[in-house]
Amino acid sequence: MHAEKKGFFRRFREGLQKTTRSLSSAVGGVFGRAKLDEDSLNSIEEALFGADFGVETTDEVMEAIRKEYRRNRDLRGKEAAEIGARVLEGVLEGSEKAFAPSQEKPTVVALVGVNGSGKTTTSAKIAWHFQESGSSVLVGACDTFRAAANEQLKVWSDRLGLEVIGSHQGADPAAVAFDSFAAAQKREKDLLVLDTAGRLHTKSNLMEELKKVRRVLGKQREGAPEERWLVIDGSHGTNSIQQARIFHEAFELTGLVITKLDGTSGGGALVGIYREMKLPIYYIGLGEQPEDLQPFSVKEYCQAIFASSDE
Ligand SMILES: Nc1nc2c(ncn2[C@@H]2O[C@H](COP(=O)(O)OP(=O)(O)O)[C@@H](O)[C@H]2O)c(=O)[nH]1
Ligand SMILES: [Mg+2]
Numbered sequence: 001m002h003a004e005k006k007g008f009f010r011r012f013r014e015g016l017q018k019t020t021r022s023l024s025s026a027v028g029g030v031f032g033r034a035k036l037d038e039d040s041l042n043s044i045e046e047a048l049f050g051a052d053f054g055v056e057t058t059d060e061v062m063e064a065i066r067k068e069y070r071r072n073r074d075l076r077g078k079e080a081a082e083i084g085a086r087v088l089e090g091v092l093e094g095s096e097k098a099f100a101p102s103q104e105k106p107t108v109v110a111l112v113g114v115n116g117s118g119k120t121t122t123s124a125k126i127a128w129h130f131q132e133s134g135s136s137v138l139v140g141a142c143d144t145f146r147a148a149a150n151e152q153l154k155v156w157s158d159r160l161g162l163e164v165i166g167s168h169q170g171a172d173p174a175a176v177a178f179d180s181f182a183a184a185q186k187r188e189k190d191l192l193v194l195d196t197a198g199r200l201h202t203k204s205n206l207m208e209e210l211k212k213v214r215r216v217l218g219k220q221r222e223g224a225p226e227e228r229w230l231v232i233d234g235s236h237g238t239n240s241i242q243q244a245r246i247f248h249e250a251f252e253l254t255g256l257v258i259t260k261l262d263g264t265s266g267g268g269a270l271v272g273i274y275r276e277m278k279l280p281i282y283y284i285g286l287g288e289q290p291e292d293l294q295p296f297s298v299k300e301y302c303q304a305i306f307a308s309s310d311e
Helices: 003-015 017-026 038-050 054-071 077-091 119-132 147-160 173-186 203-220 234-251 269-277 298-305
Strands: 107-112 137-141 163-165 191-195 227-233 255-259 281-285 293-295
Touching: 003 017, 003 293, 003 298, 017 038, 017 298, 038 054, 038 077, 054 077, 054 269, 077 269, 077 298, 107 119, 107 173, 107 203, 107 234, 119 137, 119 147, 119 191, 119 255, 119 281, 119 293, 137 147, 137 173, 147 163, 163 173, 173 191, 173 203, 203 234, 227 234, 234 255, 234 269, 255 269, 269 281
Parallel strands: 107 191, 107 227, 137 163, 137 191, 227 255, 255 281
Antiparallel strands: 281 293
């Protein structure tokens, strides 16, 4: 395997370790060389539920494994894991899409989501990632609701050498978005990443605020912001789906970022979220460091989940 590719897979494996471990401890190392039996099949089923894969996906995976088991009573755990990975890859078809800034400068990515989902850190991580790969990037601090939000971005920008258009508490987020876009245009930036506020208790205001951000940017350049991604805390399981619908209604989302998959044994929730939203998952968060934000890869995800317990 290519060295860089290997490192990438290792990060997926390590990030998703909690889910993989809880899956393999629940199935008692069943994904190894040992032959399966009815008990171990039931353990796999329970483990998939436990890891938040949801009814539909668990049923589809189990149906495929059981079908093969009926045909071949010598079926081994490792082979069942391969079947599981294949079914999961099918379910996740269409969820992987690479992102890169387009010719149009600046390409604008607006990140939305509830408080604590990871918007601010994800803004910084995305900015850093593209800056590292040679693009010029600007970050707009459009969360003017939390006093600490602008500070938090500043800390990241000092640490990673990012350019940020700051704001102060109470400022109009749409005005900050406007200024950020104007600055990005003037400085000929390839990419503009907009962090936004996420308070839940005044949801309708928040949605109005996000619509206004979009309206204002759309006047600066038709269609901007082209990318409107919802940042979802992956450790909250499928509870996030309701929120996702509300954001989608107000903001016409174009993609998802699913964070905190490292901190949960329920890494299967990503699949339920995708099944419901059918939007590309651009990135997943596997830790707090900048390099822990990874482009989503269906293959790596499925292989990490169904890692053989012999390895
Ligand atoms: N372990 C882990 N923590 C994360 C990840 N993404 C974000 N966080 C943490 O989640 C917390 C909230 O993130 P923040 O970006 O402030 O969320 P915001 O309120 O949506 O802006 C911070 O402590 C982040 O470091 C991730 O992928 N893994
Ligand atoms: Mg924030």
